[in-house]
Structures are given as C-alpha cells and as structure tokens.
Amino acid sequence: MSDVHIVVLAAGKGTRMKSVRPKVLHSVAGAPMIDYVLRAAAELSPRSITVVVGHQASDLQAALTGWAGLAFVIQEPQLGTAHALLTAESALSQARGTVILLSGDVPLLTAGTLERLVARHTTTGAAATVITAMVDEPYGYGRIVRIDDRIERIVEEKDASETERRIHEINSGIYAFDLEGLFDAVRSIAAENAQREYYLPDLIAIYRGRGRAVETVTVVDPDEIRGINSQPELAAMSRIVRDAKTAALMTAGVIVEDPATTYVDRDVEVGQDTVLRPGVSLQGRTRIGRNCDIGSGSRIADSTLADQVTVLDHCVVCDSTIHSGAQIGPFVHLRQTAELGEEVKVGNFVEVKKSTLGAGTKSMHLTYLGDAVIGSKVNIGAGTITCNYDGTAKRVTTIEDGAFIGSDTQLIAPVTVGRGAYVGTGTTVRQDVPPGALAVSAGKQRNIEGWVEERKKTRS
Ligand code: UD1
Ligand code: CA
Numbered sequence: 001m002s003d004v005h006i007v008v009l010a011a012g013k014g015t016r017m018k019s020v021r022p023k024v025l026h027s028v029a030g031a032p033m034i035d036y037v038l039r040a041a042a043e044l045s046p047r048s049i050t051v052v053v054g055h056q057a058s059d060l061q062a063a064l065t066g067w068a069g070l071a072f073v074i075q076e077p078q079l080g081t082a083h084a085l086l087t088a089e090s091a092l093s094q095a096r097g098t099v100i101l102l103s104g105d106v107p108l109l110t111a112g113t114l115e116r117l118v119a120r121h122t123t124t125g126a127a128a129t130v131i132t133a134m135v136d137e138p139y140g141y142g143r144i145v146r147i148d149d150r151i152e153r154i155v156e157e158k159d160a161s162e163t164e165r166r167i168h169e170i171n172s173g174i175y176a177f178d179l180e181g182l183f184d185a186v187r188s189i190a191a192e193n194a195q196r197e198y199y200l201p202d203l204i205a206i207y208r209g210r211g212r213a214v215e216t217v218t219v220v221d222p223d224e225i226r227g228i229n230s231q232p233e234l235a236a237m238s239r240i241v242r243d244a245k246t247a248a249l250m251t252a253g254v255i256v257e258d259p260a261t262t263y264v265d266r267d268v269e270v271g272q273d274t275v276l277r278p279g280v281s282l283q284g285r286t287r288i289g290r291n292c293d294i295g296s297g298s299r300i301a302d303s304t305l306a307d308q309v310t311v312l313d314h315c316v317v318c319d320s321t322i323h324s325g326a327q328i329g330p331f332v333h334l335r336q337t338a339e340l341g342e343e344v345k346v347g348n349f350v351e352v353k354k355s356t357l358g359a360g361t362k363s364m365h366l367t368y369l370g371d372a373v374i375g376s377k378v379n380i381g382a383g384t385i386t387c388n389y390d391g392t393a394k395r396v397t398t399i400e401d402g403a404f405i406g407s408d409t410q411l412i413a414p415v416t417v418g419r420g421a422y423v424g425t426g427t428t429v430r431q432d433v434p435p436g437a438l439a440v441s442a443g444k445q446r447n448i449e450g451w452v453e454e455r456k457k458t459r460s
Helices: 032-045 058-061 081-084 110-125 184-186 203-207 229-250 451-459
Strands: 004-009 048-053 070-074 098-103 128-134 143-147 148-154 169-178 214-218 281-283 297-302 317-318 333-335 348-351 367-370 372-374 385-387 397-399 410-412 415-418
Touching: 032 048, 032 110, 032 348, 048 058, 058 070, 081 184, 098 110, 110 128, 110 169, 110 214, 128 203, 148 203, 148 214, 148 333, 184 203, 184 214, 203 214, 229 348, 348 372, 410 415
Parallel strands: 004 048, 004 098, 048 070, 128 214, 281 297, 297 317, 317 333, 333 348, 348 367, 367 385, 372 397, 385 410, 397 415
Antiparallel strands: 098 169, 128 169, 143 148, 143 169
C-alpha cells in the first residue's frame, strides 16, 4: 500500500512473562510471536516497517536479521506505548498518509483485518481508527467507552471504575492514525494514571476533545486480537495456532489420530494420507511427504521426509533427510545432516550423525554411525561403532556398496571398507579393508575344560 507505514511496538520488558528472554521472541507454535506480526504487516506491502525496540534491543534486532528492510528505533527507557510511538517520529519525518500501529505481542491479527482497518480509516477520513473486539473475559485490556455509540475514550484496567470494568468491548492495541498532526497530539499525552506511563490509548480522548473523528473496526473472531502477557496466555495462544494447524492438515487429507496431543509447528508441511500417531511433534521447517506413518512420541525438527517413509515410535530426527520407502525406529536418533537413502532401514537404538546411508542399507540394532559415508545395500551388524573422534578431530569412515559389517565391530576412522568386503564379528578395523576381502582381528578362542568345577574347589 502506497501511503501506509507500519510501526511495531516491541520495546516493553514483558514483566508479567517472568522471563529473561524478550517477550516478543517467545515462541508460539514454533515461531517467535513477533514473526506473526511482521508477516501480517509485510502482506500489506507498506512503504516502511519500523520496529520500536528497547528492552534487550540487541538480542531482538539480532533475531530479526532475516527480515529485510526493517527499520529499528530504540526506546530507552520505556515509558509507555505513547512514548514508544514518539521514538518512531524521526523515522517517519518524511512520511505522509497513514501509520498502522501494531503490537509485537498480538500475533494472530490477520492481514485481512488490517486491510479492513485501512479501508475504514481512509474512507471515513478519521484521525484515528481503533480495532476493537467483544470478549467474554475483558480483564487486563483497555475498555472502549462509548457515548451514543461513538467511541469517547479508552480506559485501562487499572484505571477503570467498577462500571467501566464491566464493559466487554476491548482495545486491541492496534490502530490506524493519520500522520498529519499525530506526533504533536501524542506529545500532549500525560502520564497521569495508575502506572505513571504515557498511554497511547489516551490519544482517543484527546482527538475527541478536539473534535477530530475517531472510528472503530470490530473483529469477528476475538482470538485475532488476543495479546500475550504471561506464560499461560502464551501456552493458550500456541494451542490456538496448533489446533488451527492440525485442522488445516486434516482438511488436506492428513490423518491425525489425536489432534489434542499432536504438535505441528506453523510452517511444517505434511502430505496427503500421512498418518500422525498420538504424541507426534513436528517442528521448524520440517517437510513430510505423502503416505508416511509417523509413530507415537516421535519428534521431527527441521527435516525432510520423502513419500512412504515409516517412523516407528519414539524417534528423534533433527536437521536430517530421509528418502522414500525408508523405515526408522523404534528409538532411533538422526541428527546433524544424517541422510538415509531409499528403502534404508535403521532400527532399535541406532544413532546416525552427519552420515549418509545409500539405498537399501540396513542397520537394525544398537549402533553409532558418525561422520560415515556408507554405500548402498550395506549390512551393518548389531553393536557396530564408528570411532569417529580421535581426541582432536572428527574422522570419516567409508563403507562401500554391498559390504557386510559383522556385529560388535569398531571402525577406527579414518578408515575404508571396500566394496563387497566382509568384516568378521568382533573386529576392530584399524586399516582399510580391500574390496572383496575378509577382515578379522579377534583373537583365537580357547576353551579350558573343567574350569568351572576347578574354580568351585578353590573357593570352598
Ligand atoms: C495495551 C493497551 C491496552 C490494550 C492492550 C491490547 C496501553 C496503555 N494499553 O495494554 O489498552 O487493551 O494493549 O493488547 O497501550 N511497549 C513498548 N514500550 C513501552 C511499553 C510497551 O514498546 O514503553 C510495547 C510492548 O512491548 C508491547 C506493546 O507495546 O508489545 C503493548 O504493551 P503492553 O505493556 O503489553 O500493554 P498492555 O498492558 O497489554
Ligand atoms: Ca500486551
């Protein structure tokens, strides 16, 4: 929008969160709450987006580096929402038209509602337009005081009278303002209230007193303008986003056995006919194909699974890739760019770190594969360990196509097992094994006849 500017307030301490982390960086279904606000803002294609930061400003700015074209202004100390808007004055000195004020702690507001706000604001030519909502529990919000149906002022919870507290129409903290004369008017706001803060909502009474028009837009779904001020509110918000996410997945043909215990982050993609069992957690930038089956208690973060992948119960998969037809679990841990080829099988208590396994390779029991490059159709016996760390650096183990690694083998990296080679059970592989060779290192077995009986005699 050509003459729309956006200011996002995010300088507050978030005292009620009881956390050292900046409030707006707390995560709602896998993304920082301010990320939702910035997405809605960006959808309007505004001329500028200014973020007011203050408390832990550098952490916040660092966390937002992925957002191109944001301007930051610093509010120090934080003296209230009116004071926060004033710090953006210099950034908007050349701007004309409308400024939309968003709150970094109101994440569910949609771009559609913001478009309605701008449309209402511009067609009525108002000095200010406030987004409001009717809610069952207005506690904590500013209340909209109307006289003859027109908004007269906004009163904060702490300053409200008994009667005002009974008002169910609340201030969302989201407004559109005509930039003309805005900052001069905001400067006239006083901090005469219970919190000794400069309240931006006081601007409404000031404009009405001066005979300038103030309009309201009321949202249909009050969840859209829910603010987050405490941990329970944060958890409730995540629940809303997750419920919407699993509902959307089910609409698209994903089978969610128990939506109440299924945790899917906002940006995760899941294909049709994939089954999510109870207690599954899909996080970050995870993408899962069609016809997969994700077992109970499994957590998959920032990973890509192709079609027809089976994840049995209780697996942890982070930053990894699984190709089609592969099966993992139960109790498998994949991490740091592990990559499993087509039809690979990795089973009970196997950890794969920064390793690739070629198509059809199997490692079914009690194994650690780290920094390994493993070909296709390799069989890795139970209890195999790639000894990848020599105390100073990580070394690579290479196992070529079709090799057979017997149970209880240690591969001391750097080392290569050649194509089709066999490694006997209990071998410590310190040197390369040529293609087609058999490697054995275990000593010859001795049996001492009658040893048990002899021992009993000496102990009696
Ligand atoms: C505010 C409104 C209230 C409204 C509610 C909606 C005021 C005085 N009250 O209350 O009417 O119902 O939002 O959610 O505005 N911030 C700064 N600098 C400051 C103070 C706050 O940047 O000095 C930022 C905060 O980081 C936050 C936003 O402004 O993102 C709102 O501040 P907060 O303290 O949460 O206001 P509420 O008490 O929720
Ligand atoms: Ca708030």
